[in-house]
Amino acid sequence: xxxxxxxxxxxxxxxxxxxxxxxxxxxxxxxxxxxxxxxxxxxxxxxxxxxxxxxxxxxxxxxxxxxxxxxxxxxxxxxxxxxxxxxxxxxxxxxxxxxxxxxxxxxxxxxxxxxxxxxxxxxxxxxxxxxxxxxxxxxxxxxxxxxxxxxxxxxxxxxxxxxxxxxxxxxxxxxxxxxxxxxxxxxxxxxxxx
Amino acid sequence: xxxxxxxxxxxxxxxxxxxxxxxxxxxxxxxxxxxxxxxxxxxxxxxxxxxxxxxxxxxxxxxxxxxxxxxxxxxxxxxxxxxxxxxxxxxxxxxxxxxxxxxxxxxxxxxxxxxxxxxxxxxxxxxxxxxxxxxxxxxxxxxxxxxxxxxxxxxxxxxxxxxxxxxxxxxxxxxxxxxxxxxxxxxxxxxxxxxxxxxxxxxxxxxxxxxxxxxxxxxxxxxxxxxxxxxxxxxxxxxxxxxxxxxxxxxxxxxxxxxxxxxxx
Numbered sequence: 001x002x003x004x005x006x007x008x009x010x011x012x013x014x015x016x017x018x019x020x021x022x023x024x025x026x027x028x029x030x031x032x033x034x035x036x037x038x039x040x041x042x043x044x045x046x047x048x049x050x051x052x053x054x055x056x057x058x059x060x061x062x063x064x065x066x067x068x069x070x071x072x073x074x075x076x077x078x079x080x081x082x083x084x085x086x087x088x089x090x091x092x093x094x095x096x097x098x099x100x101x102x103x104x105x106x107x108x109x110x111x112x113x114x115x116x117x118x119x120x121x122x123x124x125x126x127x128x129x130x131x132x133x134x135x136x137x138x139x140x141x142x143x144x145x146x147x148x149x150x151x152x153x154x155x156x157x158x159x160x161x162x163x164x165x166x167x168x169x170x171x172x173x174x175x176x177x178x179x180x181x182x183x184x185x186x187x188x189x190x191x192x193x194x
Numbered sequence: 195x196x197x198x199x200x201x202x203x204x205x206x207x208x209x210x211x212x213x214x215x216x217x218x219x220x221x222x223x224x225x226x227x228x229x230x231x232x233x234x235x236x237x238x239x240x241x242x243x244x245x246x247x248x249x250x251x252x253x254x255x256x257x258x259x260x261x262x263x264x265x266x267x268x269x270x271x272x273x274x275x276x277x278x279x280x281x282x283x284x285x286x287x288x289x290x291x292x293x294x295x296x297x298x299x300x301x302x303x304x305x306x307x308x309x310x311x312x313x314x315x316x317x318x319x320x321x322x323x324x325x326x327x328x329x330x331x332x333x334x335x336x337x338x339x340x341x342x343x344x345x346x347x348x349x350x351x352x353x354x355x356x357x358x359x360x361x362x363x364x365x366x367x368x369x370x371x372x373x374x375x376x377x378x379x380x381x382x383x384x385x386x387x388x389x390x391x392x393x394x395x396x397x398x399x400x401x402x403x404x405x406x407x408x409x410x411x412x413x414x415x416x417x418x419x420x421x422x423x424x425x426x427x428x429x430x431x432x433x434x435x436x437x438x439x440x441x442x443x444x445x446x447x448x449x450x451x452x453x454x455x456x457x458x459x
Contacts (some may be wrong), residue, residue, distance in 0.1 A: 002347060002350070002424060003350060004414075005414045005417045005418055005422055006410065006411065006414035008350055008353060008354050008357070009354075009357060009410040009413050009414050009417075010407075010410055011354050012353075012354040012355075012357035012358040012361060012410075013357075013358075013361055013365075013406055013407075013409070013410045015354065015355075015358035015361075016357075016358045016359075016361035016362045016364075016365050017365060017406065019358070019362050020362065020365055020366055020369060024369070044403070048403075056354075057354075059351075060351065060354045060355055060358055061358070063334065063351070063355055064327075064355050064358050064359060067325075067327045067330040067331055067334070067355070068204055068322040068325065068326075068327045068330065069327050069359055069362070071362070076266075077322070078318060078319060078321070078322030079223065079318040079321055079322060080267075080314070080315050080318035080319055080322065082318070083311070083314045083315065083318065085270075166388075166392075170392050170395055170396060170399075171399075173396065174396050174399055174400060177396075177400055178400065178403055181400065181403070181404060181407075182407070
């Protein structure tokens with residue numbers, strides 16, 4: 001299937017937004033925890049672009065980082081990210097965008113409560129895939145010995161999880177707004193095009 | 195603070211590694227990663243060290259620059275080393291500290307794994323430092339060509355990657371503009387109650403998306419006006435050329451891997 005230029009550019013746009021969202025930490029601080037906006041941008045990408053295009057745009061994000069642009073958190077990038085234990089989170093964004101997109105596509109009208117539900121499914125997927133990957137990455141790449149346990153990995157993720165829950169609530173509130181903006185925007189575009 | 199985003203990690207240069215074809219480098223890197231993961235004894239690690247050092251000298255990257263890039267990863271490496279040193283219970287006891295005791299097997303295992311991580315990061319960094327993202331995107335476009343059969347267009351993927359790279363600085367400016375505009379209207383991102391800050395956050399998010407979408411549309415119109423129609427029959431500004439020395443480099447790395455395998459037994 002071939003995309004229209006505007007769809008290609010939307011996907012690229014969200015890939016770029018991910019790169020920025022990963023590194024705006026110096027601007028936004030809530031409760032002392034520096035913030036990366038990656039998980040919520042992945043959720044929004046799924047909601048606004050739909051499942052296929054959303055997942056595509058997250059794949060582009062991963063690829064742009066792998067070819068060496070410093071778009072991953074902490075301005076890192078390059079093939080070395082492949083051997084980093086946190087690479088699972090980058091992969092999880094693809095799944096998050098796809099699933100969120102599918103769930104949004106199913107409903108005609110999105111109410112805030114449904115947006116909440118969808119956004120939290122997205123966040124849960126994000127952490128499930130990311131943290132499990134991290135665990136297995138430590139097992140395989142670093143050959144972690146027996147003293148290293150599954151709960152240890154989850155404990156590390158507890159602090160960022162709290163911040164992401166707050167962000168996800170905010171995002172869930174914004175999703176209906178953003179969706180309205182998109183429909184409005186598309187109508188406007190059609191008028192100017194005709 | 196965002197200056198290095200635009201440049202990326204690529205260091206322009208004229209060294210042997212810089213002039214190699216990006217596809218050849220990717221292939222060599224693939225071989226080298228396999229070699230590192232297969233290595234499990236002192237001789238193996240020794241030869242991989244020698245190989246990496248040779249590549250480092252060929253790359254022309256300064257030692258100081260390399261050191262700066264490696265420091266962040268040292269924490270992970272040290273952590274891994276300690277994990278192994280304390281938890282692997284093999285060989286003879288060298289040292290006892292209360293409940294913990296350090297075994298000789300643990301020290302050796304820790305050193306191996308630390309070296310493996312270090313070499314992995316070093317090698318992949320060398321690759322990234324000597325290959326420009328644009329070259330690599332072009333290389334990926336060719337490598338992904340078999341995917342066309344599954345309905346994925348490699349041209350479109352490469353196109354989106356270049357647009358995304360191009361969009362990053364633009365969107366950063368947009369973010370800063372929206373931020374300043376909202377601060378001018380009284381939004382405060384750094385203090386206030388959770389509710390106030392949440393509102394400030396939404397007031398940043400929504401306009402940012404509106405502006406980004408507008409940017410995207412402008413670009414799409416410009417492309418359609420110029421008759422863009424995907425990868426078919428499109429000519430290229432930059433062309434990758436596979437030279438004889440690229441074949442030679444791949445062969446050298448391949449033979450190196452074979453020797454390592456041989457020494458392993």
